[in-house]
Amino acid sequence: xxxxxxxxxxxxxxxxxxxxxxxxxxxxxxxxxxxxxxxxxxxxxxxxxxxxxxxxxxxxxxxxxxxxxxxxxxxxxxxxxxxxxxxxxxxxxxxxxxxxxxxxxxxxxxxxxxxxxxxxxxxxxxxxxxxxxxxxxxxxxxxxxxxxxxxxxxxxxxxxxxxxxxxxxxxxxxxxxxxxxxxxxxxxxxxxxxxxxxxxxxxxxxxxxxxxxxxxxxxxxxxxxxxxxxxxxxxxxxxxxxxxxxxxxxxxxxxxxxxxxxxxxxxxxxxxxxxxxxxxxxxxxxxxxxxxxxxxxxxxxxxxxxxxxxxxxxxxxxxxxxxxxxxxxxxxxxxxxxxxxxxxxxxxxxxxxxxxxxxxxxxxxxxxxxxxxxxxxxxxxxxxxxxx
Amino acid sequence: xxxxxxxxxxxxxxxxxxxxxxxxxxxxxxxxxxxxxxxxxxxxxxxxxxxxxxxxxxxxxxxxxxxxxxxxxxxxxxxxxxxxxxxxxxxxxxxxxxxxxxxxxxxxxxxxxxxxxxxxxxxxxxxxxxxx
Numbered sequence: 001x002x003x004x005x006x007x008x009x010x011x012x013x014x015x016x017x018x019x020x021x022x023x024x025x026x027x028x029x030x031x032x033x034x035x036x037x038x039x040x041x042x043x044x045x046x047x048x049x050x051x052x053x054x055x056x057x058x059x060x061x062x063x064x065x066x067x068x069x070x071x072x073x074x075x076x077x078x079x080x081x082x083x084x085x086x087x088x089x090x091x092x093x094x095x096x097x098x099x100x101x102x103x104x105x106x107x108x109x110x111x112x113x114x115x116x117x118x119x120x121x122x123x124x125x126x127x128x129x130x131x132x133x134x135x136x137x138x139x140x141x142x143x144x145x146x147x148x149x150x151x152x153x154x155x156x157x158x159x160x161x162x163x164x165x166x167x168x169x170x171x172x173x174x175x176x177x178x179x180x181x182x183x184x185x186x187x188x189x190x191x192x193x194x195x196x197x198x199x200x201x202x203x204x205x206x207x208x209x210x211x212x213x214x215x216x217x218x219x220x221x222x223x224x225x226x227x228x229x230x231x232x233x234x235x236x237x238x239x240x241x242x243x244x245x246x247x248x249x250x251x252x253x254x255x256x257x258x259x260x261x262x263x264x265x266x267x268x269x270x271x272x273x274x275x276x277x278x279x280x281x282x283x284x285x286x287x288x289x290x291x292x293x294x295x296x297x298x299x300x301x302x303x304x305x306x307x308x309x310x311x312x313x314x315x316x317x318x319x320x321x322x323x324x325x326x327x328x329x330x331x332x333x334x335x336x337x338x339x340x341x342x343x344x345x346x347x348x349x350x351x352x353x354x355x356x357x358x359x360x361x362x363x364x365x366x367x368x369x370x371x372x373x374x375x376x377x378x379x380x381x382x383x384x385x386x387x388x
Numbered sequence: 389x390x391x392x393x394x395x396x397x398x399x400x401x402x403x404x405x406x407x408x409x410x411x412x413x414x415x416x417x418x419x420x421x422x423x424x425x426x427x428x429x430x431x432x433x434x435x436x437x438x439x440x441x442x443x444x445x446x447x448x449x450x451x452x453x454x455x456x457x458x459x460x461x462x463x464x465x466x467x468x469x470x471x472x473x474x475x476x477x478x479x480x481x482x483x484x485x486x487x488x489x490x491x492x493x494x495x496x497x498x499x500x501x502x503x504x505x506x507x508x509x510x511x512x513x514x515x516x517x518x519x520x
Binding site for chain 2: 037248340
């Protein structure tokens, strides 16, 4: 093992992954499983039964204190003050120019003493940047302003998080938690007791959220019990067809579901409207970085829009592939893969708006050879029962 | 083919050379180590019969869910046969990479030796180092 590998961060599940044959790769400075067996098998099992993915590398930032709500309202593109207990909301962090610094989930809960707190889940690749951004906007005089104190903690290493996704996820997790999962709404969470000796009487947070296009949950438990709880779920899940799924399947699942990924569809040169995330911007409330820029951008005609492509042939158009209309470059692929569900290559891209009509056929430069692709509406995949 | 009788390129292609009345004929494929590394094969792109290939240069590509890689020719010569069956049935390459999963046959140019290729032991050493 070289020094670089030794320096990688490890989740509490690292030993489990290695012991179960995972292929470990560097992901945003973490040593993470890309796959255990086959990306396609792990993908299909998640669509048809249930898959479980270690997402403990995702950054978890906790905000509490009487000033927390206003502080977050002045940091995030979307308001938080009107959130209900246990509600979760998708939001963005933008820079002063309105470029996307990260996309995040904000959850609102109360602790055992009835004090509110927020958990902001950030991308692993952006954790340090966002922590620095928070500190830049939260100097001591702001953090300790009497009556408006904000206590900020990066709790990433204290909590493990598992994504349990697929049509059998309710059935799998219900025996483990004291919350009525079938009644939990999408984008809601709950602090739960974990009904298994492996949890050593510790609680956790379970939320009906995910990044796969399936029904499913994300479960947060303390780092010290994470491996035992993971093992307990693996045992319970075996008769239901549970498979551990690596980050490879997580990527193909989110791509089929048309969900953007930071570093692909999102970066600081992309604004929320181009990304199709205008719904996550509330421009008439608190003044957050980029709000005024976004008001201007919103009124301008879109140059580029996010689109879906289905390749006619078998070759996959990947990130960076140019899209041509005649001899002009009219767009660029941001993510591409082979879709295990559709059994053909798919891609997301930014395309000049005047070409972005579903059904249009464009040419994509795939490693020097032109390949035809057809524009299709996003998402590529929608599950049958959107009940929850 | 017996893996002991093959020569290997650093880029995970294997080659077997037969003497025929028409000269030397090389059969080329990819190794079991390569197919395992790729795992989820989704596409193999092979050249047409008659294409000239050059040692160390790409003659096609192999694509998995996660990535695409060049297939590099271990030899100089001309493609005289292509295993079209594998492009429709990628499992053949994964399940029998040294047999039914061969990719192309190349008529060797001249009597050139096969430099820069490894025997099985040397190749397996390289693979072990790559895994660590």
